[in-house]
Amino acid sequence: MIRYILRRILYAIPIAFGVSVVCFSLVYIAPGDPLQTVMPPDATAETIAIVKHAYGFDKPLPIQFLIWLGNVVTGDFGVSISTRRPVILEVTDALANTSLLALFAVPLSFSIGFAMGAAAGCFPGRWIDRIVTGAAVVGVSLPNYWLGIVLVIFFSVQYMLLPATGMGPNGSTEFHILQWSDARFLVLPVITLAMIPIGILARTTRAAVAEVRNQDFVQTLRAKGLSEWAVTRHVLKNALPQVMAVMGLQFGYLLGGSILVETVFTWPGSGFLLSKAIINRDVPVLQGTILTLSLIFVATNLIVDLLQSLIDPRIRRG
């Protein structure tokens, strides 16, 4: 087991390096100037050259990459061009805010999605299967920014029950989860964010459960005289590794924040930060955020792989 874990961690290192190269290069492929945020539209070439030099953007790209990588390894992600705050502070603040959304969206979507999928998979072709499949297709297909806007129109504008935008009445620094006046800001973004993972998990779980139910060992279990409930337990346990792989990806998605949902609700999370950095071409923030989110994905996949191997030793042997 330890060798397996070490092997998986070693695999993660080149992936992380590859991610850093890609995320550094990607931001330069897009047209636009990294100093656009501090540069007025009518800035002259001379002005741009002087400011580029002051910010170190006049150096060749490979040199910039090596300097950046050297700093990143020591935990220095640079400074935001637009706010002049350390990128690490920008990213950790945003991640904390997104984690708060994920804290509610993960259990909500995982429990509902798994329960719906399991119920549908256990009764294939029956009315419950049809309802779940239909609901899952709707959940996956609805653009979440559209759903967010509809929820806002209904709950915020029409009935004024919940706030339309923001994180608390005084911003994220004074957000107290235990106060309803603050917590109510979570409701609409969490529901919006959970909708797609619910659909995906319901479909995945349904397919996995239906597939396992057709396997020979299920017949054997029934032949041994196990109750239907006991058989279902075995079926669900066997379907779990497949579902967990998808849960891992969705967990990464929820923790990474959704640019669209966070922009619609002006939720100051990592997706919101990313969208601001893209619009402003704030290269240090863009690189820091993409790298951090990518590493979260890499780490999540690593953990899921390890958990899968714990549940199903055949994976470890493979």
Add this chain to the structure above:
Amino acid sequence: MALGNHLILRRPRSGRLEGPAALIQRSIAMLALAASVMLAGIAAQAGGGTLTVGMTAGDLPATTGNPDQGFEGYRFVGYNLYDSLVLWDLSKSDKATDIKPGLATRWQVDKANPKRWIFELRKGVKWHDGCDFTADDVVWNLGYSADQKSPQFNPAQFAQSRSYLGNFAGVTKIDDHIVAFDTKVPDSLFPYEISYVLMISPCRAKEVKYNWANYAQHPSGTGPYRFDRIVPHQRLELVPNPAYWDKTRIPKQDRLVLIPMPEASTRTAALLAGQVNWIEAPSPDAVDRLKAAGMRIVTNPYPHNWTYQLNFVKGPFTDKRVRQAANYALNRSDMKELLNGLMLEGYSTVPPSTPYYGHPLLYKYDPDKATALLKEGGCLPCKVTFAISTSGSGQMQPLPMNELVKSQMEAVGFQVTLDTMDWNALLDVTRAGVDKYPDINAINVSRQTQDPFNALIRHVWTKQWAPKGSNWGHYSNPDVDRLVEQIYGEFDPAKRVALLTNLNEKINEDALLIFVAHDLNPRAMSPKVHGFVQAQSWFQDLTPVSVEP
């Protein structure tokens, strides 16, 4: 309350007074108490509420002096926290705004040297941190934004100020309240240029050891608002500066909260849900919904131009007849209908209320004349490529507006290809100029036309050829260049306006741009918001605004 405290603090600490003295003292104390209760009551009645603004900006504007986020940054942060030597008079809605004294009370060109301006500074002004404002501070501030060798030089401020300081050569302190600015060439427009350069407190900068990130969290200016609190990317809260030097502009509201909300639908929802009581630029299709909910929509013409700058080096627009045809092809009233009435039909670089508008040749909708001009110019069908953006500062509704322009131009014989890109990419094209993008025939970049240079000169002057300046298409005309130099050298305001009028008329006569629209600067506000006067400017004065509880 303050009066009461003041008296209590001055009360003798010695033992109790006896006899008539005690009676007098008790009477004074009672009167003071009554007065303080009355004052507190008046203050409570006059409570100006909290004005919460949903801005279109993608992020909070910088608080370190000249802000980013375009003129919205100046409107809400720059001119509220800070002052410039020359300010804009934003008190009236019925005429174009002009400059007025700010931290300088008077300015005049040196009679012996037309390349030197003398500015007399306002006395008795204090920074928010308590330091006195002096001539040394002005010299220090020009080092901050213009002198790469000075210890306080800030590249971001340099970038923001450079466009306004192109002619600036140096600044000298004459005495504690007089400074002299030297310019590279005689520059009659210098007071306009310096109006965009905001002054920050050297005391505070030294206190934070020139750490601009730290300064941004503790800014200090001389403006009508003081900084109170910032949550990065989310909200900036300002409070009135009761010691502001212009007593008529001490803010009437208790607090000003600024929230960036780049999505128009988010801003509309936030206003309707009561989370903000003022939003910038509601989308035209939301206006009816907002009005139905009792919101007030405020509009006024202002110096904005939604236009196309043309390629004068290569392609069909090098022919004046083709440029005129493009202008005759546009039915601007259709465009107005598309925008739910939220625009002024554009026939010139500046709106008609501008003092130097004059009597320009107007290209009213005439499709037959447009087709005839194309035939005459030998360009039928006339293939042109426009670089446009999906969004951007001042771009209004770029996609549907460009589609309408394309269809109207194609109806008279053009074949228009829209090369759509994001705002940053279009800015790259704009800054680089025609040399780098010779196959683009026009760029759709909205421009502010707040002052003579930005309104007219930068589009036509040979010295402004991109990438050095904003003359994207490299228009050049010796007569126009001579006229520009005359404008710079004319220090009599009335004569200068006559020269500028001549220039505006020449621009129209030469069909230098494709004129389409002037934005009406729409904003929506709750019926509880009172006292706002929308000036014909990119900048607005929020100090008279109060908000009902």
